[in-house]
Amino acid sequence: MSRRIKLIAGNWKMNGSRAVGAAFIDRLGALRPAAGPMRRMLICPPATLISSMSDGLKALGVMIGGQDCHVQASGAFTGDISGPMLRDFGCDYVIVGHSERRAVHGETDQLVQAKALAALEIGLIPIICVGETLAEREAGQAESIVRAQIAQSVPDRIAPANLVVAYEPIWAIGTGRAATLDDIAAMHHTIRDALTVKSGDAEGGLVLYGGSVKPGNAAEILALDIVDGALIGGASLAAEDFAAIANTVSANA
C-alpha cells in the first residue's frame, strides 16, 4: 500500500479568543512547520474565530474547518451554523459527530450522516468521528460499536478523496490516556474494513486517531502505516505542540 497523505487536525472546541487566535498564528509563523504534498494541517477553531484566523492560517499552509454544521443551509435554527456559512469563510473541512456532540447534544448516527451529506453537498470534507466508551470496551463491544457507527454515520459511496473518519475512543479524549498502539492499529484495521464494505473503494480515504495525542506520543502513533493522521484537542491550542506533532510526519513522500 503506498503511503496516504497524513492529516494533522486540531479541534479547539469551545476555547480561544481573538487574541489567542492571533498569538497562535504568530507563533506558528515563527515555527513554520514545513509544507509538502504528503501532509496536511488543519485547525478547527470555534466559529467565532473562523473569520479572524482563516487568512493567517492559510498563509502558513494550514487549512481551516468548522466543528459542526447544521443539515440545512439556512433557516430558523437559532445558534446553529450551516455548511454554506463555513464555506463562505474559507473552511475546507468540518468535524461531524464528535463524541461531545453525540453525548451533550444527543446527536444520533442518522443525524451525523445527514450532516456529513450536507457538508459534502457544499464542498466541505466531513471528518466523521466514531469511538466507543470505556464501558463498551471493557465489555468487549468496541469493534461492534464502531462498526455500527461506521455503517450508520458514514454516507454510502463517498468518493475516497472526501472520506475522513476519526477514531476517537471516548475514554481517551481529554484524559491524558491515549489508546495503546496495538489497540489503535487493531481498530483502524476494523474501520478500514468497515469502510470498504460501506464505500466500495475506501483505499484513498483517511482514518485518523484522536484521544490525548501529544508531542510525546505523536511520533509512534503517526508512524503506524494504518493511521492517516490525528485529530488533536488540547495539544492543538499551543502552536509549539501542534507544530511538534505535525513535524513528526514528513511533508514529502
Ligand code: PEP
Ligand atoms: C478531541 O477532542 O477530539 C480530542 C482528541 O481531544 P484531546 O486530544 O484533548 O484528547
